[in-house]
Amino acid sequence: MTAHDDHDHHxxxxxxxxxxxxxxxxxxxxxxxxxxxxxxxxLDVLIDTYQTRVGPRNGARVVARAWVDPGxxxxxxxxxxxxxxxxxxxxxxxxxxxAVENTATHHNLVVCTLCSCYPxxxxxxxxxxxxxxxxxxRAVRDPHGVLRDFGVTLSDSTDVRxxxxxxxxxxxxxxxxxxxxxxxxxxxxxxxxxRDSMIGTGLAKSPQDTQ
Amino acid sequence: xxxxxxxxxxxxxxxxxxxxCEPWEAQAFATTLMLHERGLFSWSxxxxxxxxxxxxxxxxxxxxPGDTYYHHWLAxxxxxxxxxxxxxxxxxxxxxxxxxxAAHRTPHGQxxxxxxxxxxxxxxxxxx
Numbered sequence: 001m002t003a004h005d006d007h008d009h010h011x012x013x014x015x016x017x018x019x020x021x022x023x024x025x026x027x028x029x030x031x032x033x034x035x036x037x038x039x040x041x042x043l044d045v046l047i048d049t050y051q052t053r054v055g056p057r058n059g060a061r062v063v064a065r066a067w068v069d070p071g072x073x074x075x076x077x078x079x080x081x082x083x084x085x086x087x088x089x090x091x092x093x094x095x096x097x098x099a100v101e102n103t104a105t106h107h108n109l110v111v112c113t114l115c116s117c118y119p120x121x122x123x124x125x126x127x128x129x130x131x132x133x134x135x136x137x138r139a140v141r142d143p144h145g146v147l148r149d150f151g152v153t154l155s156d157s158t159d160v161r162x163x164x165x166x167x168x169x170x171x172x173x174x175x176x177x178x179x180x181x182x183x184x185x186x187x188x189x190x191x192x193x194x195r196d197s198m199i200g201t202g203l204a205k206s207p208q209d210t211q
Numbered sequence: 212x213x214x215x216x217x218x219x220x221x222x223x224x225x226x227x228x229x230x231x232c233e234p235w236e237a238q239a240f241a242t243t244l245m246l247h248e249r250g251l252f253s254w255s256x257x258x259x260x261x262x263x264x265x266x267x268x269x270x271x272x273x274x275x276p277g278d279t280y281y282h283h284w285l286a287x288x289x290x291x292x293x294x295x296x297x298x299x300x301x302x303x304x305x306x307x308x309x310x311x312x313a314a315h316r317t318p319h320g321q322x323x324x325x326x327x328x329x330x331x332x333x334x335x336x337x338x339x
Contacts, residue, residue: 017319018310018314018323021233021235021282022233022235023307023310023311023314024235024285024289024307025235025238025239025242026306026307026310027304027307027309027310028292028298028306029238029242030306030325031292031297031298031302031306032242032246032292032297032298035298037245037246037249037251037297038242038245038249042245043241044241046241046244046245047237047238047240050237050240051231114258114262115258115261115265116261116280117258125231125240128276128277128280129277130277131277131280132275132276132277133274133275133276133277134276135277166258167254167257167258167259168254168255
C-alpha cells in the first residue's frame with residue numbers, strides 16, 4: 001500500500017501523491033458526508049468487517065453444518081436464506097440465498113455473467129478471477145473446460161449445472177463431503193471446505209490434503 | 212501483475228491476493244454498501260449500473276481481467292449518485308480538485324485534509 005512508489009509519473013513529487021482514483025473516491029465521500037448520506041467512521045467499521053471478519057470461513061461453517069445435520073441440510077434446501085441467517089450470516093447483499101448441492105452425478109458452478117454478484121455474507125469478497133471477463137464468459141460456454149483449468153476432473157457422466165447469479169439471487173455450492181471423514185467434528189470438517197469448493201471451481205479437500 | 216504467467220486461462224496470477232489492492236477500493240466498496248442501506252438505490256439498480264460500466268469498458272477495449280473491477284465499481288457509484296440526485300457532477304469535480312490541491316500543499320508524510328482554501332486555489336476551473 002505504499003502508493004507513492006510506483007505512482008503516475010506526473011505525480012512524482014514529494015507532495016501531491018493522491019492518485020486519480022483516490023481523488024475521485026475522496027471527492028465522492030466528501031460530498032456524501034457533507035449531505036449526511038454516509039458516516040466516515042461507520043465506513044471504517046464496515047471495511048474492517050469485510051477485511052477481517054467476513055470471508056469464506058462463514059460459508060465453510062454452513063457447509064459443515066449441512067454435512068453433519070440432516071435437519072439443517074433440509075432447511076438449507078428449502079430456505080437457504082433463513083438457514084444461513086440462523087448461523088448469524090445475514091444481510092447486506094446476500095439476502096436471497098440458494099444452496100445447490102453437489103452429488104455423485106451433479107456438479108454445480110456459480111458465475112455472474114452480468115457483473116459479479118457474489119454471496120458476500122458467506123464468502124466474503126470475490127477473488128479476481130471471479131470478476132474477470134474470461135471466467136464470466138467461459139463458465140457458461142465451456143464449464144467443463146473451466147473446471148479443468150481449475151484442476152477439477154469429474155467423471156464424464158457428471159452433469160455440470162451453471163448458476164448465473166443476479167442482484168436478487170446468490171448461490172452457495174454445497175460440495176460433497178469427502179470420504180474418510182466419518183465422525184469428524186463440524187469444526188474439523190469446515191477446515192476442508194475451500195472458497196473455490198463453494199463457488200464450484202473446486203472440491204472440498206480430502207483428509208489427506210490437510211496432512 | 213505478477214511476472215509469472217497465468218497458470219491457466221481465466222485464472223490470473225495473484226488471484227488469491229488481498230481482497231482490496233488499494234485503500235480506495237475498500238472505500239468505494241463500503242460507500243456503496245452504506246448508500247444501499249440508506250436506501251439510495253436497490254441492488255438491482257446497482258447491478259445494472261455496474262454491468263453498464265463493465266460493458267462500456269469492454270467496448271472501449273478493456274480486456275477486463277478482473278483487476279480493473281473497482282475502476283468500474285467507482286464509475287458505477289458516481290453515476291448512480293448523480294442519477295439519484297445525491298450529488299452533481301460539478302460537485303464531484305469541484306471536490307476532486309480541492310483534494311488534489313490539498314494533496315499538493317500537504318508536506319509528504321502528513322495526513323491530507325481539506326481546508327476551505329482548497330476550493331479557491333489557483334488551478335481550479337474557475338467555476339466557483
